[in-house]
Amino acid sequence: MSWIPAPVSRFFHRTSSPPHFYALADRFIPWLTAIFLLLLGAGLYGGLYLAPTDYQQGDSYRIIYIHVPAAWMSLFVYVMMAIMGGIALVWRMKLAEVMLISSAPIGAGFTFVALVTGSLWGKPMWGTWWVWDARLTSELILLFLYLGVISLYGAIEDKRSAARAVSILALVGVVNIPIIHYSVEWWNTLHQPATVSKLDKPSIHITMLVPLLLMAIAFKFYYLIAVLQAAKLELLKRETSSQWVKNMLEKQA
Amino acid sequence: MPLIRAFLAIIRRDLLLAFRRRAEMANPLFFFVLVVTLFPLAIGAQPNLLQAMAPGVIWVSALLATLLSLDSLFRSDFEDGSLEQMLLSPHALSVLVLGKIVAHWLVSGLPLLLVAPLLALFLGLPEQAMGTLWLTLILATPLLSLIGAIGVALTVGLRRGGMLLSLLVLPLYVPVLIFASGAVDRAAGGLPVGAQLNILLAMLLAALALAPLPTSIALKMSVN
Amino acid sequence: MPLIRAFLAIIRRDLLLAFRRRAEMANPLFFFVLVVTLFPLAIGAQPNLLQAMAPGVIWVSALLATLLSLDSLFRSDFEDGSLEQMLLSPHALSVLVLGKIVAHWLVSGLPLLLVAPLLALFLGLPEQAMGTLWLTLILATPLLSLIGAIGVALTVGLRRGGMLLSLLVLPLYVPVLIFASGAVDRAAGGLPVGAQLNILLAMLLAALALAPLPTSIALKMSVN
Amino acid sequence: MSWESFWYMGGYAAYVWPAYGVTALVLAANLVWPVWQRKQLFRQLAIKQKRAQSK
């Protein structure tokens, strides 16, 4: 790792030591929460109140403010997991393992939200809850990939091995995501010339776009908060017998 | 009564075990959902075709999911010696076995009841057939557990019984499959389904009365 | 070369074992046939519907049969300690693992090649699609073994990994399913299939090069 | 715009509000669950420590 400048590597070493990371997370979470709430409030206000009704879709389009950010996050989190997995496998970094595991339920949550909100949007727009469209199908499969990661981690008792297993799975899965995506897209166009009218992308108005972007950034901050909370728990679980946890217990008592 | 106490203790313990092994518990459900989603992928997004296939696809998938969950019915008991202790207990073995089957259904059959309608919706099954789908699932999933138990009991002593189990059990599942998917199919077409449901009910009652006995005999043989 | 000798020895031993356990060997094949025959039963005798479904049904069944046969890839080696010995051998683990995968394909993939056309005929697949069905099977069944090996390696240390395995592996099988059944479908409709076959070939080559490494890492983890 | 028409969502209330509701639930669950679990863990550890000390 000689190509990494010494101060940088020192910084990583320090922040990746569990007690240090724990304290750091504790320090950051209030700030992150404040930013998240601000962005969320602004996004919701802009999206639900300020933005005009769509001339084609009526008010149902307002689902966009949660659907699209959630759908973006579902992909983003998986890519993050794969990166963490790579780091965990190559450098044996415990913190990367912890972040990987902590991300999985959050990513699964985003995927689930994208599916449900999409479905709820699809009923008024397409007249059906579900179509076997490329994007929808690959999102469903993404949910299974997340569930696989979560189940595999739960099933292996030795958590060090479990983290390794999950890192491998996340990496193999991420290689497959583009393949799945393109195969599904191709499969769909080969078979079916859009029986259901797809969303004609209306050139989105600026008053509609800004809240969408606000919500997207808000979701990123939400992810940071949630993953830090989960990582704190995971670190504690893994190091119950270590000295820093004992010290913290005494402080709490 | 000690017998009823033992029966309930078995159900309680198996549910507790299922809860402790949560990760495994959800698996038949995942498998069911996965297999159902494979079909649209394999056949292409042709709504009419999918709709016509829906009853068959859902029922075949339910069958396979139950089949794969069967292995867990006696496997761990066999491996850790609990099965021997059950055989040696002074209570009627058939009743204890029935307790295990009930627990198995609660863990692996019941969840199917909850997601099957959702998947049916995804496949485009007409709303008027939903009720029938539900009824057939309620009647037939316990039946699958009961019939399957005989097969597992016969193969639990074998190292890799999984495949053999499917060969034994799938043929026995055929009547269930025919009546259940037939009923849903007819309901989708707006036809009456009373006869099919009655037959399923009769089969369920018969299996409840008859299946535990051969299962216990087979278990005794497997432990030998 | 000692490495090639070890590679061949593994294939030879696994084939010998499969031959000694003949009864088990035939099981994936039976399962395949059984699942395919469930569909006419579930859907009723509607020739047009069956014909339209044929590529999908055959490919989904082949997938499930391979999936169920996967467990035997490392299970018995894990249980009797052969896997540990393989890990401790001075040879490159990836090559030994590839040997095991090849043997697995010879035992469980190859037989499917032989009966699938028969079943396709039985479901009414047009003759002009038979060649394509064959080609897709030749290209894609090794691919299934290669991808599946990663999943088994991850779960072989678990007591009841079977169901979890499907959850891990089926999503990864989706592209294979789509291209393979898509190709057969197009062939049945008289369309060209070169693109699909090329993609399958590319995936096969990529998997041959890439899959053994994560498989060996996962095996090391499982033995730990 | 009145609150009533806001909640009415141009006739799409039955789709929009459940969507927001599910989102809120899932996101909240993913935040609250680890915090709750951590409290639980602390409690368990405290009990264990007390037991170890009394031994």
Added chain:
Amino acid sequence: MENVQHATLEVRDLSCFRDERLLFSALNFEVEAGQSLLLEGANGSGKTTLLRILCGLREADSGRIIWCGQPAEASNYYRDMAYVGHADGTKKELTVLENLKFALALGVPGKYQIDQALDKVKLAGFDDNPVHTLSAGQKRRLSLARLLITQNVLWILDEPFTSLDKQGIALIESLITDHISHGGMAVLTSHHDLRMADLNLKRIHLQACH
């Protein structure tokens, strides 16, 4: 244990084949209350097989088992007998207490309460530990605690000392001695040399036939 004083186990003309190979034939022995029987023999001589026949998990090729003067099937034999084999029938995911409670629900309550039994096998305080967190020796002792909480006269134990350290062996020897001295009976196998000198101990040596 009202019928303890009269309990007898008689085995008459027992024989067993395994894969066409004779393991033992015309085996005759008796065990009475307050007595114990140690099966000895080289590896593969059929000790485990004999124990499993004795407790009805396997059928003998010929011969009879007689309990208190009656054929085993017609007597209270299965209620009075308890077996601990290599697999001890405890669930790894359940706690010590849950396991014992379940054993109690399947059997008939016996001489000791659950916490008394845990005390006796030196597992007090482990009530809430899942079994998979116990060491091998603790697991063995747990499987014997089951014998204490349910009512039974005859203990059938297959290598109860296997993979135990010295203290574990001593503890289990004392449990058996205690059971016997209160009018119980035991049939067991072991490659260890038993030191239960004050015991009314019969020995049967199974001859390996290969």
Added chain:
Amino acid sequence: MENVQHATLEVRDLSCFRDERLLFSALNFEVEAGQSLLLEGANGSGKTTLLRILCGLREADSGRIIWCGQPAEASNYYRDMAYVGHADGTKKELTVLENLKFALALGVPGKYQIDQALDKVKLAGFDDNPVHTLSAGQKRRLSLARLLITQNVLWILDEPFTSLDKQGIALIESLITDHISHGGMAVLTSHHDLRMADLNLKRIHLQACH
């Protein structure tokens, strides 16, 4: 075995946790050619775990293993070492000969031919028997025959005497003595008292920490 005279195994500062519990820490020892090491300790003290770390099947939480002066990964360690654990890696459906031939194909040919090795472990004549027809003792001896036909210096044996009768124990003791006296090394665990008096035997006692 050209490098036998200089072979040394050094273990430095090894430590291992299991489920948050310290099994051992700061473990240091050396074994030289012609020496053997016996690990002792109560049930669950970590003997098996240590052996598996020694042969690289498990990762230590800290510490190094040094073979002939080099870190294990950088040396011929994995070629010079052989491990026989509880599961011995023989296939029940294959014959004795087929199993040994396969072991040979995976390893490097060693001091003995297959039939010489079978002679030495008293399995001559069993070449064509499928392994599942062997008794437990014969199986154990077969798993040691594998060590004789492949080239290796260090034997790592986990309870090689378990469930063997007295003759079986004597035979395996003599095999180990023979290996050591020809400049080999062995690390083993056992609950039995070893009678290899003429051996250069080191002992390490693992303390159970619970």
